Amino acid sequence: MALSFFRSSVISRHVKRQLYQKRNSGYVVLIPEIGEDADKNTLLSDNGLPEFDDISIEKCIATISRQSLEYENGVRQIEQSSQNCKNAFNEIFQPLEKLDNQLELTWGMAKTLYLGNSSLMPTKSYIQIHERAHKARSAKFNSYPIYQAAVDEKNRLKKLTDEEQRLLDKYILEGKLNGLDVKGIKRDRLNNVLAALQKERQQFRDKVNIANKIFTSNITDPEVMREFPPSLVKSMAVGNDPERGPWKITLQPHIYEPFMEYCSDRELRWNAWQAHVQRCSNYVNKEIETGNNLDSIRRLRGEQAQILGYETFADMSMETKMAGSVENVYTIFDKLLESARSMQDVEIELLQRFAQERGFDFKLQWWDIPYWQRKQKWTLYGFDEEKIRKYFPLPRVITSLFNLCSTLFKIQIVERSDVHTWHKDVRFYDVYDGTSNNPIAGFYLDPYARQDQKIRVYDDAGWHIAIRNKCGSTNTLPLSALIFNFQAPSEGKPSLLSFNEVGVLFQRFGHSLRHMLTKANYSEVAGLSNVEWDAAEVCGQVMTHWLYDPHTIRAISGHYSTDEPLPDDILKNLQNIRGHMAGYNLCKELYLSRLDLEMHSKKTFWRDIVREMWPKYHALPFDKYDSHPLSFTKIISEEWGAAYYCRIWSRMIAADIYSTFEEARAGDQDILAVGKRYRDTFLAVGGSCHPSEVFRRFRGRDPSPHALLKNLGLPKNVTEIEE
Template sequence: MALSFLRSSVIARNVKRQLYQNKRNAGYVVLIPEIGEDAENTLLSDNGLPEFNDISIEKCIATISKQSLEYENGVRQIEHASENCKNAFVEVFKPLEKLDSQLELTWGMAKTLYLGNSSLMPTKSYIHIHERAHKARSTKFNSIPIFQAAVTEKNRLKKLTDEEQRLLDKYILEGKLNGLDVKGIKRDRLNNVLSGLQKERQMFRDKVNIANKVFTSTIKDDRLMREFPDTLVYSMAMGADPQKGPWKVTLQPHIYEPFMQYCPDRDLRWNAWQAHVQRCSNYVNKELETGTNLENIRSLRREQATILGYETYADMSMETKMAGSVENVNNVLDSLLESARSMQDVELELLQRYAQERGFDVKLEQWDIPYWQRKQKWSLYGFDEDKIREYFPLPRVITSLFNLCSQLFNIQIVERTGIHTWHKDVKFYDVYDESSDAPIANFYLDPYARQDLKIRIYDDAGWHIAIRNKCTSTETTPLSALIFNFQTPSEDKPSLLTFNEVGILFQRFGHCLRHLLTKANYSEVAGLSNVEWDAAEVCGQVMTHWLYDPNTIRSVSGHCETGEPLPDDIVKNLQNIRGHMSGYNLCKELYLSKLDLELHSKKAFWRDIVRELWPKYHALPFDKYDSHPLSFTKIISEEWGSAYYCRLWSRMIAADIYSAFEEARQGDQDVLDVGKRYRDTFLAVGGSCHPSEVFRRFRGRDPSPHALLKNLGLPKKAIEE
């Protein structure tokens, strides 16, 4: 998973020649230099923190090479020791924890550098490091002796803690999914299937990346750019003066998505939209067609699941999900759809009327919705992301965020100076518990965009990197890095955030807290490790809910010149803004989630599945040339096959968790008591207990979609109490 985001941003540079000529199975050849004197771990300072200001690519590659070899040798020694072991925790799993410690730290440092300053860690170098470290670490989950040791330990008649049980279950499940209990001809066939999948997914990814860059459209009329935010104008500029143009439209997400919202010219919007939905289809460029790859991937995944003993790939995927079964996911999706679908009809009717009142005299189509949706939001609520930046200066937002966390979770976050970092803008913080004189965790914060030095993805403007996990046996504490692309401060103004960016900061920090405040003993199940995919984003989503609490948003906001908080009318409207066209937006998410599950559950041709599902989720008609699954990289070439629903599931769980805080405020409970319970469950337990059980410990019941529907202003009539 860790590599999935970076491939989409870099492959197309060098892949066009390889795409048609290079037939080797692996995506890359990993060339590791000889291990010389630089191979000693010289990447740490005396204080045990990374030596970021004295790091080099050569040092990173040499160190990861040495550590990977040591890791693989260490796994072999542990395998030998596991043959007659009497206590697998002492003789197998604790030694594995020690092996993990150094490799994970160096790997985390390389990832941090790659996302924080790609001039220090270019893509090609990071891919080498990532794949070498990943290959080494995967040896323990592909080890039959370690797998058998976990099975034997679980079958012993002894009482296990939740954490020990989860640790064993992880090794057993990973071994099962890697086919360690598959023998003979089936094992050979599984290896061929996995090799074929790697090749097909790489080809799919490469074609989509090229297709994203093939389409361009040029705008020369500056009148069309009047409503565009400055950040978008600069991103699209082709000439020396961004304000004079010309400007280039591409299908890159950070260009395409906002362009569709701000472009007033319907023909230009249609042109970009049809290029977007027809990518990699036979209608555009047969050399970049991915339909064959898509069907091959579906077929291979189906065979993989069958060999491993599952009816479908979707059923196999549920092994690592909180939901537990496709049926459970479908029940929730169907319930949400019943509430959202009727609301979508009403929303589109109101939007059509709004557009007609402003001279739009034709029926709204898919390429019109983002533009008029933005305009309507501004008219109804006086809300424009780019126009309220001045109320969210970054220093104030960060101070308020830290204060909120201190109150809720009884921690202190203190900046420490004199720490080596990868850039002068990076700050370092210690996290203190109320009962400890020494920090219990640390994190770096790198807030500002740096042209061409940071990865930019439109819908993912921030990154959390778990550099080091908590581990009792190695006496290590959690270390994280938070990396964003926020506006750079000027001489007379601090960095100013949009409300959406404030949400991203809160979300990433809430996610980070799960890593920083874990109390698990084994790094393999501490913090974010071993959390089921559909529960992974829960803690981040919980944190964003606080921005809809009037008292919190008033403390977070403050005009950069006057200090005045966000105007009362906008504060009151925030809930309405969140619910604006929520039926339409939720139906889109539900459709993509269902499409993913159907593609991985059924054998029907992909276009037949689309045609059957579309009218159930969309009020607007399906365009016969629309081929969106052919560029759906997230589920086809990345790791999210049968898992697209996970973010929506996390949102549902998070809304239900946050409703406990709201109930406390409205009743006679103390909100701080709820904060302590939340810290003691979700933040402390992490992956050392199943999230369904963690939720029950926090909420006293199983989760419900009611809170999510309430937040979105949708009726809950379809969901039984």
């Protein structure tokens, strides 16, 4: 085997080319404002659905360009008529809904192609379309006349429905966050801050991407690959022969994360781990060091928040969150940490003992945990993601998922064949209400991985795209696309899913139900639109809980060739598997959530924040070279600044919701009545009511973290732990 680390002298020219020539390679492209193919129906079939098999990049660009111009002109016309507005809903917001309809559809189609077949919609082309559509749609939220009309309408002494109230609140909040009530010098400064932020975030993102690509470590010894699953061996193979190698380790998530779980060579694990945690630090290569970018982004975000009237960026972020305040997040998460941290100490001790019994003569370090964690899970529970695939054939899983939703929510899901798609493997389904002969929504399902056609991210193995929202003004129905990277059928076998992939399928489909079963009339607050960030993933998470219901698991599982049921020992152990090292895993997420909020609430140097927080959340010591915040793209260069906590918050809310179904089952009550209440609240209301109120309507009280702790098997104190 050959080990390699960052070599500054070798990569210098490569880094400079990527950093300084990237924008010349395709990000800044002139888009034709109007093209030959810009007819109104150029992208639609006669049945009103996208004509995916006849869409070209040129058609998409021409159509989005025309629609963007029409949109911006339409917003200007609405602004002019708003001066004498007597009813903002009829004269402003309904016309805006009609403007949104076509632009959103084309934009959604482009995103679907980008994720479903990037050879038809390359990254550069999608970025053009995305940026043009985003710029156009932002016009209404950057319009002072529309903002003022929403304020005036809210101040009128008239009774509003929940949906109308939420619609007005959205326009008012968007206007406030865009600085529409900031004038003069402050406004100029805000514009400069936002421009500088965009530049710094792009530089941060570019540098992390370069760091991910630069590091490689080659494996030439087949013995090292002995425990690796075939799919990972194939992904890492350098040549055309995965069995002989060599194989390449990279820091790309879909390689790095499973590599750390399956690699038996400790030196290789350490080499990859240190490269991963030291990315973009001055310990490695100063040309892609992001410390200055991180400091600038934190400072600029703080200044942005203060100009807009908030004490900190974290406080500003809470305007769009269910939690409402940083203090509320800390209060709930401290309760979770109290249980998880004490359990983590015991888990690490037990894992150390387990490893030592198998000849491991070292003290466990960070680069050892994923490998031994996987080994322990297999030994304790006979659980191996790869070895139980044969019990989860995709056709059976999908049929059982649809049947479960039909039973709980009184819907029917029916495949339709006369629909244009972007690939022969894609299927289309109509969704019918139990009492209707006409569909209420539709969705595409694209299940299989296609090398060089689909984007792969290891911790995000599937996507839900809201192609079109429900809209009363235009009488249009919700349309979705569900895109995954599951193994394709081969050698007479159907697509076989790991248990984790079954969870991804359930999660994404549960997420899509909120989009498709909405009852709201305004697309701006229908389905997933306008749902607070920390509640956006709740419905998807609720669906995954059904995988721990024995009846559901028996329905979705069965050997692909013999129909033999999932072995009882695995069935019984699923709950234990979910709780395996739950304290350790939850503490990691709680730490990253708190780190994010602390960095966006304080001016303290990031490394000092890390050092102070570390022992409160981690049993293992902090490595002095660990610089993980310098590559934490989700919160620094993406949109999750002061919002990373949303992942755990959504899980907590979902666990509390699902516990209602469990209580009904245990109390011999009507579980279908709970399903109806869930559909009538979370699935039907969507963003047309604040999620705290929606939760109270469903649960009859405010959220509690107890259900999440119970599901993870975490005790309230260390004395409850039984070895």
